[in-house]
Amino acid sequence: xxxxxxxxxxxxxxxxxxxxxxxxxxxxxxxxxxxxxxxxxxxxxxxxxxxxxxxxxxxxxxxxxxxxxxxxxxxxxxxxxxxxxxxxxxxxxxxxxxxxxxxxxxxxxxxxxxxxxxxxxxxxxxxxxxxxxxxxxxxxxxxxxxxxxxxxxxxxxxxxxxxxxxxxxxxxxxx
Amino acid sequence: xxxxxxxxxxxxxxxxxxxxxxxxxxxxxxxxxxxxxxxxxxxxxxxxxxxxxxxxxxxxxxxxxxxxxxxxxxxxxxxxxxxxxxxxxxxxxxxxxxxxxxxxxxxxxxxxxxxxxxxxxxxxxxxxxxxxxxxxxxxxxxxxxxxxxxxxxxxxxxxxxxxxxxxxxxxxxxxxxxxxxxxxxxxxxxxxxxxxxxxxxxxxxxxxxxx
Numbered sequence: 299x300x301x302x303x304x305x306x307x308x309x310x311x312x313x314x315x316x317x318x319x320x321x322x323x324x325x326x327x328x329x330x331x332x333x334x335x336x337x338x339x340x341x342x343x344x345x346x347x348x349x350x351x352x353x354x355x356x357x358x359x360x361x362x363x364x365x366x367x368x369x370x371x372x373x374x375x376x377x378x379x380x381x382x383x384x385x386x387x388x389x390x391x392x393x394x395x396x397x398x399x400x401x402x403x404x405x406x407x408x409x410x411x412x413x414x415x416x417x418x419x420x421x422x423x424x425x426x427x428x429x430x431x432x433x434x435x436x437x438x439x440x441x442x443x444x445x446x447x448x449x450x451x452x453x454x455x456x457x458x459x460x461x462x463x464x465x466x467x468x469x470x471x472x473x
Numbered sequence: 474x475x476x477x478x479x480x481x482x483x484x485x486x487x488x489x490x491x492x493x494x495x496x497x498x499x500x501x502x503x504x505x506x507x508x509x510x511x512x513x514x515x516x517x518x519x520x521x522x523x524x525x526x527x528x529x530x531x532x533x534x535x536x537x538x539x540x541x542x543x544x545x546x547x548x549x550x551x552x553x554x555x556x557x558x559x560x561x562x563x564x565x566x567x568x569x570x571x572x573x574x575x576x577x578x579x580x581x582x583x584x585x586x587x588x589x590x591x592x593x594x595x596x597x598x599x600x601x602x603x604x605x606x607x608x609x610x611x612x613x614x615x616x617x618x619x620x621x622x623x624x625x626x627x628x629x630x631x632x633x634x635x636x637x638x639x640x641x642x643x644x645x646x647x648x649x650x651x652x653x654x655x656x657x658x659x660x661x662x663x664x665x666x667x668x669x670x671x672x673x674x675x676x677x678x679x680x681x682x683x684x
Contacts, residue, residue, distance in 0.1 A: 314665045317633075318523040318559035320626060325661055340612060347615040348596060350622060354588025355560040356521035362589030363596055374593065378585060385557020386565040386581075393566065396551045403677045408554050410637035411672040415650035415664050417630035420623055422655060427620035435613050443617040451621065459519060462618055469614015470607045 300369050301376050307334055308361050308380035313388075316412040319357030324419035326360055327426075336368050339430045351462040357381055435473055443468070495539045495571055504579050506537045507572050511564050511583035522560030529563055539571045560584055 307329040315322025323346065330336050337345070349359045358381055365377025399405045431440040447465065450456040495503065510532035518525030526549065533539045540548075552562045561584055568580025602608050634643040646668065653659045 310662050312557045314556055314662050315558075316556050316665070317553075317630070318521065320521045320523065321630070322556075322558065328661060340616065343616045343619045344612045345596060347619045348599075349592060350520070350619070352588055352591055352595070353517060353519050354515045354591075355518075355525065355558055355584065357558040358561060358585045359588050359592045362585070363592045366593050366597075374589070378589065381558060382561040382565070382581060382585065385555055385562050386577075388555050388557075389552060389562045389566050390569060392555065393548075393551055396554055397547065400547065400551055400554070404673050405554055407672040408669060410634070411646065411668045412665055413630055413634040413637065414643055414647040415654070415661070415668055417627055417634060418647065418650045418654060419661055420627040420630060424620055424623040424627055427616055427623060431613070431616040431620060434616065440617050443614065444621050447618040447621040448625075452625065457519065458622065462615060465614040465618040466611040467614070469610040469612065471610070473610040473613040 301372065303334060304365050304368055304373050304376045305380045307336075308365070308377045309384060312357070312381045313384045315357070315416070316409045317416055319355050321416045321420070322357050323360065324416070324423040326357070326364075327423055328419075330364055336364065339426050340434065343427050343430060347462050347465070351459045439473070495537065503572055504575065506539075507568055507576050507579050508583045510537050510539070511568070511580045512587060515560070515584045516587055518560075522558050525560050526563070529560070529567075533567055539567060 308326065310329065311322040311325035315325055327339075327342055331339055331342050345360065345363055346356075349356050349363070352359060358378060361377040361381040362374045366374040369376070396405060428440065428444075431443075443465070447461055450461045450464075451458060495506075498506070511529070514525050514528035514532050518528050530545055530549075534542055534545050548563065548566060549559075552559055552566070555562065561581060564580040564584040565577050568576035568578070570576075572579060599608065631647075634647065638646070650664050650668075653664050654661055
Protein backbone atom coordinates (compact mmCIF):
# COMPACT_ATOMS: atom_id res chain seq x y z
CA UNK A 299 0.00 0.00 0.00
CA UNK A 300 2.71 2.40 1.00
CA UNK A 301 4.57 1.53 -2.22
CA UNK A 302 1.55 2.50 -4.27
CA UNK A 303 1.42 5.83 -2.42
CA UNK A 304 5.12 6.41 -3.06
CA UNK A 305 4.66 5.52 -6.71
CA UNK A 306 1.76 7.97 -7.12
CA UNK A 307 3.51 10.72 -5.13
CA UNK A 308 6.39 10.70 -7.62
CA UNK A 309 4.51 9.63 -10.73
CA UNK A 310 2.47 12.85 -10.95
CA UNK A 311 5.39 15.27 -10.49
CA UNK A 312 7.34 13.25 -13.06
CA UNK A 313 4.57 13.36 -15.63
CA UNK A 314 3.51 16.98 -14.99
CA UNK A 315 6.76 18.86 -14.44
CA UNK A 316 7.74 20.71 -17.57
CA UNK A 317 11.18 22.29 -17.67
CA UNK A 318 13.21 19.45 -16.15
CA UNK A 319 13.63 18.22 -12.60
CA UNK A 320 13.75 21.57 -10.75
CA UNK A 321 10.28 22.51 -11.98
CA UNK A 322 8.85 19.28 -10.58
CA UNK A 323 10.10 20.11 -7.06
CA UNK A 324 7.01 22.15 -6.00
CA UNK A 325 4.85 19.29 -7.30
CA UNK A 326 6.86 16.84 -5.20
CA UNK A 327 6.44 19.12 -2.18
CA UNK A 328 2.70 19.24 -2.78
CA UNK A 329 2.49 15.43 -2.62
CA UNK A 330 5.06 14.76 0.10
CA UNK A 331 4.18 17.60 2.52
CA UNK A 332 0.55 18.57 1.83
CA UNK A 333 -0.93 15.37 0.47
CA UNK A 334 0.75 12.47 2.29
CA UNK A 335 2.28 14.36 5.23
CA UNK A 336 5.53 12.36 5.15
CA UNK A 337 7.54 15.47 5.99
CA UNK A 338 7.07 19.01 7.29
CA UNK A 339 7.99 22.01 5.13
CA UNK A 340 11.09 22.46 7.29
CA UNK A 341 12.26 18.88 6.79
CA UNK A 342 11.54 19.10 3.09
CA UNK A 343 13.58 22.28 2.76
CA UNK A 344 16.50 20.63 4.57
CA UNK A 345 16.42 17.74 2.10
CA UNK A 346 16.17 20.19 -0.79
CA UNK A 347 19.08 22.24 0.54
CA UNK A 348 21.37 19.24 0.80
CA UNK A 349 20.16 18.04 -2.58
CA UNK A 350 21.21 21.38 -4.03
CA UNK A 351 24.60 21.12 -2.36
CA UNK A 352 25.28 17.78 -4.05
CA UNK A 353 25.88 17.25 -7.76
CA UNK A 354 23.55 15.47 -10.18
CA UNK A 355 19.86 15.64 -11.15
CA UNK A 356 17.75 17.05 -8.31
CA UNK A 357 14.48 15.19 -8.99
CA UNK A 358 16.05 11.75 -8.61
CA UNK A 359 18.06 12.72 -5.54
CA UNK A 360 14.86 13.93 -3.84
CA UNK A 361 12.85 10.89 -4.94
CA UNK A 362 15.52 8.41 -3.89
CA UNK A 363 15.93 9.92 -0.45
CA UNK A 364 12.26 10.52 0.34
CA UNK A 365 11.38 7.01 -0.89
CA UNK A 366 14.10 5.65 1.39
CA UNK A 367 12.83 7.65 4.37
CA UNK A 368 9.28 6.39 3.90
CA UNK A 369 9.90 2.73 3.10
CA UNK A 370 13.60 1.85 3.02
CA UNK A 371 15.50 0.71 -0.05
CA UNK A 372 12.43 -0.73 -1.83
CA UNK A 373 10.77 2.64 -1.27
CA UNK A 374 13.75 4.40 -2.84
CA UNK A 375 13.60 2.11 -5.88
CA UNK A 376 9.83 2.64 -6.33
CA UNK A 377 10.21 6.43 -6.04
CA UNK A 378 13.06 6.46 -8.57
CA UNK A 379 11.15 4.32 -11.08
CA UNK A 380 8.07 6.52 -10.73
CA UNK A 381 10.16 9.64 -11.31
CA UNK A 382 12.20 8.39 -14.25
CA UNK A 383 10.04 5.76 -15.91
CA UNK A 384 6.92 7.49 -17.26
CA UNK A 385 8.68 10.41 -18.95
CA UNK A 386 11.34 8.13 -20.42
CA UNK A 387 8.76 5.69 -21.78
CA UNK A 388 6.89 8.63 -23.35
CA UNK A 389 10.12 9.81 -24.92
CA UNK A 390 10.91 6.40 -26.41
CA UNK A 391 7.39 5.91 -27.75
CA UNK A 392 6.72 9.44 -28.96
CA UNK A 393 10.14 10.35 -30.28
CA UNK A 394 9.37 9.49 -33.87
CA UNK A 395 6.03 11.28 -33.87
CA UNK A 396 7.42 14.32 -32.08
CA UNK A 397 10.42 14.34 -34.39
CA UNK A 398 8.09 14.70 -37.35
CA UNK A 399 6.15 17.53 -35.70
CA UNK A 400 9.05 19.12 -33.84
CA UNK A 401 8.64 22.39 -35.74
CA UNK A 402 4.89 22.53 -35.28
CA UNK A 403 3.93 25.62 -33.25
CA UNK A 404 1.46 23.59 -31.22
CA UNK A 405 4.09 21.10 -30.08
CA UNK A 406 6.52 23.93 -29.33
CA UNK A 407 3.79 25.62 -27.33
CA UNK A 408 3.35 22.60 -25.03
CA UNK A 409 6.23 23.46 -22.75
CA UNK A 410 5.79 27.25 -22.83
CA UNK A 411 2.09 27.20 -21.85
CA UNK A 412 2.98 25.40 -18.63
CA UNK A 413 5.76 27.84 -17.61
CA UNK A 414 3.52 30.41 -15.81
CA UNK A 415 1.81 27.67 -13.79
CA UNK A 416 5.20 26.33 -12.69
CA UNK A 417 6.23 29.89 -11.79
CA UNK A 418 3.19 30.16 -9.50
CA UNK A 419 4.00 26.85 -7.84
CA UNK A 420 7.60 27.92 -7.30
CA UNK A 421 6.51 31.28 -5.88
CA UNK A 422 4.13 29.51 -3.50
CA UNK A 423 6.93 27.23 -2.34
CA UNK A 424 9.29 30.21 -1.88
CA UNK A 425 6.63 31.78 0.33
CA UNK A 426 6.24 28.52 2.32
CA UNK A 427 9.96 28.40 2.97
CA UNK A 428 10.07 32.05 3.95
CA UNK A 429 7.23 31.43 6.39
CA UNK A 430 8.91 28.36 7.90
CA UNK A 431 12.08 30.35 8.41
CA UNK A 432 10.16 33.31 9.87
CA UNK A 433 8.48 31.05 12.41
CA UNK A 434 11.76 29.37 13.39
CA UNK A 435 14.25 32.23 13.57
CA UNK A 436 12.24 35.46 13.29
CA UNK A 437 11.88 38.09 10.60
CA UNK A 438 15.15 40.01 10.99
CA UNK A 439 17.50 37.01 10.91
CA UNK A 440 15.57 35.51 8.00
CA UNK A 441 15.83 38.69 5.95
CA UNK A 442 19.53 39.18 6.77
CA UNK A 443 20.33 35.60 5.71
CA UNK A 444 18.25 35.90 2.56
CA UNK A 445 19.90 39.15 1.49
CA UNK A 446 23.36 37.70 2.20
CA UNK A 447 22.53 34.53 0.26
CA UNK A 448 21.12 36.55 -2.64
CA UNK A 449 24.27 38.65 -2.97
CA UNK A 450 26.55 35.64 -2.64
CA UNK A 451 24.63 33.62 -5.25
CA UNK A 452 23.59 36.24 -7.79
CA UNK A 453 26.07 39.14 -7.48
CA UNK A 454 29.28 37.37 -6.51
CA UNK A 455 28.37 34.09 -8.24
CA UNK A 456 29.55 31.95 -5.34
CA UNK A 457 28.94 28.26 -6.01
CA UNK A 458 25.59 27.17 -4.45
CA UNK A 459 27.28 24.29 -2.64
CA UNK A 460 29.51 26.76 -0.77
CA UNK A 461 26.61 29.09 0.06
CA UNK A 462 24.64 26.16 1.51
CA UNK A 463 27.68 25.00 3.48
CA UNK A 464 28.10 28.53 4.85
CA UNK A 465 24.42 28.51 5.84
CA UNK A 466 24.88 25.19 7.65
CA UNK A 467 27.88 26.50 9.57
CA UNK A 468 26.28 29.85 10.48
CA UNK A 469 23.09 28.05 11.50
CA UNK A 470 24.96 25.45 13.56
CA UNK A 471 26.85 28.04 15.57
CA UNK A 472 24.36 30.89 15.93
CA UNK A 473 20.79 29.64 15.45
CA UNK B 474 54.97 23.10 -23.15
CA UNK B 475 51.93 22.38 -21.02
CA UNK B 476 52.25 19.31 -18.88
CA UNK B 477 49.44 16.82 -19.29
CA UNK B 478 47.66 15.46 -16.27
CA UNK B 479 46.88 11.77 -15.99
CA UNK B 480 43.24 12.53 -16.63
CA UNK B 481 43.91 14.34 -19.88
CA UNK B 482 46.03 11.46 -21.13
CA UNK B 483 43.26 9.01 -20.24
CA UNK B 484 40.78 11.13 -22.16
CA UNK B 485 43.00 11.17 -25.21
CA UNK B 486 43.40 7.43 -24.98
CA UNK B 487 39.65 7.03 -24.85
CA UNK B 488 39.04 9.42 -27.73
CA UNK B 489 41.62 7.81 -30.00
CA UNK B 490 39.89 4.45 -29.73
CA UNK B 491 36.78 5.97 -31.25
CA UNK B 492 37.90 5.98 -34.83
CA UNK B 493 35.17 3.37 -35.49
CA UNK B 494 31.54 4.56 -35.31
CA UNK B 495 30.22 4.25 -31.77
CA UNK B 496 27.57 1.62 -32.50
CA UNK B 497 30.16 -0.73 -34.02
CA UNK B 498 32.47 -0.72 -31.07
CA UNK B 499 32.89 -3.90 -29.08
CA UNK B 500 30.41 -4.65 -26.30
CA UNK B 501 32.56 -3.95 -23.25
CA UNK B 502 34.16 -0.78 -24.62
CA UNK B 503 30.76 0.55 -25.66
CA UNK B 504 29.09 0.02 -22.33
CA UNK B 505 32.09 1.27 -20.43
CA UNK B 506 31.94 4.46 -22.49
CA UNK B 507 28.20 4.88 -21.87
CA UNK B 508 28.73 4.44 -18.16
CA UNK B 509 31.69 6.86 -17.98
CA UNK B 510 29.90 9.51 -20.07
CA UNK B 511 26.78 9.63 -17.90
CA UNK B 512 28.56 9.01 -14.61
CA UNK B 513 30.87 11.96 -15.19
CA UNK B 514 28.16 14.35 -16.31
CA UNK B 515 25.97 13.37 -13.33
CA UNK B 516 28.66 13.68 -10.70
CA UNK B 517 30.14 16.95 -12.04
CA UNK B 518 26.92 18.88 -12.66
CA UNK B 519 25.52 21.11 -9.93
CA UNK B 520 22.10 22.76 -10.00
CA UNK B 521 19.93 19.85 -11.11
CA UNK B 522 19.38 18.11 -14.42
CA UNK B 523 19.05 21.08 -16.80
CA UNK B 524 22.46 22.41 -15.78
CA UNK B 525 24.08 19.03 -16.49
CA UNK B 526 22.96 19.10 -20.13
CA UNK B 527 26.05 20.96 -21.44
CA UNK B 528 28.20 18.34 -19.69
CA UNK B 529 26.17 15.52 -21.23
CA UNK B 530 26.65 17.13 -24.63
CA UNK B 531 30.38 17.37 -24.11
CA UNK B 532 30.60 13.67 -23.22
CA UNK B 533 28.17 12.36 -25.80
CA UNK B 534 29.12 14.56 -28.76
CA UNK B 535 32.70 15.74 -28.24
CA UNK B 536 34.38 13.00 -26.25
CA UNK B 537 32.67 9.73 -27.14
CA UNK B 538 31.10 10.76 -30.46
CA UNK B 539 27.91 8.78 -29.83
CA UNK B 540 26.00 11.25 -32.00
CA UNK B 541 26.68 14.52 -33.76
CA UNK B 542 25.79 18.02 -32.71
CA UNK B 543 22.59 18.22 -34.73
CA UNK B 544 21.24 14.87 -33.55
CA UNK B 545 21.90 15.89 -29.96
CA UNK B 546 20.02 19.17 -30.40
CA UNK B 547 17.06 17.31 -31.90
CA UNK B 548 16.93 14.86 -29.00
CA UNK B 549 17.19 17.74 -26.53
CA UNK B 550 14.43 19.82 -28.10
CA UNK B 551 12.11 16.81 -28.27
CA UNK B 552 12.96 15.97 -24.66
CA UNK B 553 11.94 19.49 -23.71
CA UNK B 554 8.47 19.12 -25.23
CA UNK B 555 7.84 16.23 -22.82
CA UNK B 556 7.39 16.44 -19.04
CA UNK B 557 9.69 15.00 -16.39
CA UNK B 558 13.35 15.24 -15.45
CA UNK B 559 15.44 16.10 -18.51
CA UNK B 560 18.70 14.44 -17.44
CA UNK B 561 17.16 10.97 -17.17
CA UNK B 562 15.14 11.36 -20.37
CA UNK B 563 18.32 12.22 -22.25
CA UNK B 564 20.39 9.48 -20.60
CA UNK B 565 17.75 6.80 -21.15
CA UNK B 566 17.11 7.71 -24.75
CA UNK B 567 20.75 8.15 -25.79
CA UNK B 568 21.72 4.97 -23.94
CA UNK B 569 18.95 3.07 -25.74
CA UNK B 570 19.88 4.47 -29.12
CA UNK B 571 23.57 3.58 -28.96
CA UNK B 572 23.42 0.50 -26.74
CA UNK B 573 19.90 -0.99 -26.78
CA UNK B 574 17.98 -1.83 -23.60
CA UNK B 575 21.17 -2.57 -21.70
CA UNK B 576 22.52 0.81 -22.78
CA UNK B 577 19.35 2.45 -21.46
CA UNK B 578 19.68 0.80 -18.04
CA UNK B 579 23.42 1.45 -17.96
CA UNK B 580 23.06 5.17 -18.74
CA UNK B 581 20.22 5.60 -16.23
CA UNK B 582 22.14 3.91 -13.43
CA UNK B 583 25.23 5.99 -14.18
CA UNK B 584 23.19 9.22 -14.11
CA UNK B 585 21.02 8.54 -11.08
CA UNK B 586 22.59 6.08 -8.69
CA UNK B 587 25.85 7.71 -7.53
CA UNK B 588 24.20 10.95 -6.43
CA UNK B 589 21.17 9.21 -4.88
CA UNK B 590 23.46 7.02 -2.78
CA UNK B 591 25.46 10.09 -1.72
CA UNK B 592 22.24 11.84 -0.76
CA UNK B 593 20.89 8.93 1.31
CA UNK B 594 24.18 8.33 3.13
CA UNK B 595 24.60 12.03 3.93
CA UNK B 596 21.04 12.64 5.14
CA UNK B 597 20.77 9.41 7.10
CA UNK B 598 24.00 10.14 8.95
CA UNK B 599 22.75 13.67 9.58
CA UNK B 600 19.49 12.23 10.97
CA UNK B 601 21.46 10.18 13.51
CA UNK B 602 22.59 13.40 15.17
CA UNK B 603 19.36 15.29 14.52
CA UNK B 604 18.60 16.06 18.14
CA UNK B 605 21.78 18.01 18.83
CA UNK B 606 21.19 21.75 18.94
CA UNK B 607 23.99 22.28 16.43
CA UNK B 608 22.19 20.24 13.76
CA UNK B 609 18.85 21.89 14.48
CA UNK B 610 20.57 25.24 13.96
CA UNK B 611 22.03 24.00 10.67
CA UNK B 612 18.52 23.40 9.38
CA UNK B 613 17.48 26.88 10.44
CA UNK B 614 20.45 28.40 8.64
CA UNK B 615 19.70 26.67 5.39
CA UNK B 616 15.96 27.32 4.96
CA UNK B 617 16.33 31.02 4.03
CA UNK B 618 19.01 30.12 1.47
CA UNK B 619 16.72 27.61 -0.20
CA UNK B 620 14.00 30.26 -0.21
CA UNK B 621 16.35 32.57 -2.14
CA UNK B 622 17.22 29.82 -4.63
CA UNK B 623 13.53 29.11 -5.20
CA UNK B 624 12.84 32.82 -5.56
CA UNK B 625 15.51 33.10 -8.24
CA UNK B 626 14.11 30.03 -10.01
CA UNK B 627 10.62 31.58 -9.88
CA UNK B 628 12.00 34.72 -11.52
CA UNK B 629 13.71 32.66 -14.24
CA UNK B 630 10.43 30.93 -15.03
CA UNK B 631 8.64 34.29 -15.23
CA UNK B 632 11.27 35.63 -17.64
CA UNK B 633 11.03 32.46 -19.75
CA UNK B 634 7.20 32.76 -19.79
CA UNK B 635 7.41 36.32 -21.01
CA UNK B 636 9.97 35.41 -23.66
CA UNK B 637 8.06 32.47 -25.11
CA UNK B 638 4.46 33.65 -24.61
CA UNK B 639 4.65 37.44 -24.55
CA UNK B 640 3.18 39.74 -21.89
CA UNK B 641 -0.47 39.22 -22.67
CA UNK B 642 -0.86 35.45 -22.82
CA UNK B 643 1.81 35.02 -20.13
CA UNK B 644 -0.07 37.22 -17.66
CA UNK B 645 -3.43 35.61 -18.41
CA UNK B 646 -2.08 32.11 -17.75
CA UNK B 647 -0.22 33.35 -14.67
CA UNK B 648 -3.33 34.91 -13.12
CA UNK B 649 -5.55 31.99 -14.07
CA UNK B 650 -3.18 29.44 -12.52
CA UNK B 651 -2.80 31.60 -9.40
CA UNK B 652 -6.55 31.72 -8.94
CA UNK B 653 -7.05 28.04 -9.68
CA UNK B 654 -4.21 26.60 -7.59
CA UNK B 655 -3.66 29.06 -4.73
CA UNK B 656 -7.09 30.62 -4.20
CA UNK B 657 -9.32 27.68 -5.10
CA UNK B 658 -6.82 24.98 -4.15
CA UNK B 659 -7.17 22.99 -7.36
CA UNK B 660 -4.60 20.19 -7.79
CA UNK B 661 -1.65 21.46 -9.92
CA UNK B 662 -2.03 18.39 -12.14
CA UNK B 663 -5.48 19.48 -13.29
CA UNK B 664 -4.24 22.98 -14.12
CA UNK B 665 -1.24 21.69 -16.08
CA UNK B 666 -3.38 19.14 -17.95
CA UNK B 667 -5.82 21.90 -18.96
CA UNK B 668 -2.92 24.09 -20.14
CA UNK B 669 -1.52 21.23 -22.26
CA UNK B 670 -4.88 20.64 -23.90
CA UNK B 671 -5.15 24.37 -24.63
CA UNK B 672 -1.65 24.44 -26.11
CA UNK B 673 -2.58 21.70 -28.55
CA UNK B 674 -6.07 22.89 -29.42
CA UNK B 675 -6.07 26.71 -29.51
CA UNK B 676 -5.71 28.20 -33.00
CA UNK B 677 -2.27 29.37 -34.06
CA UNK B 678 -1.80 33.03 -34.91
CA UNK B 679 -0.29 33.87 -38.28
CA UNK B 680 2.95 35.39 -37.02
CA UNK B 681 3.48 32.36 -34.76
CA UNK B 682 2.99 29.96 -37.62
CA UNK B 683 5.52 31.82 -39.74
CA UNK B 684 8.23 31.64 -37.09
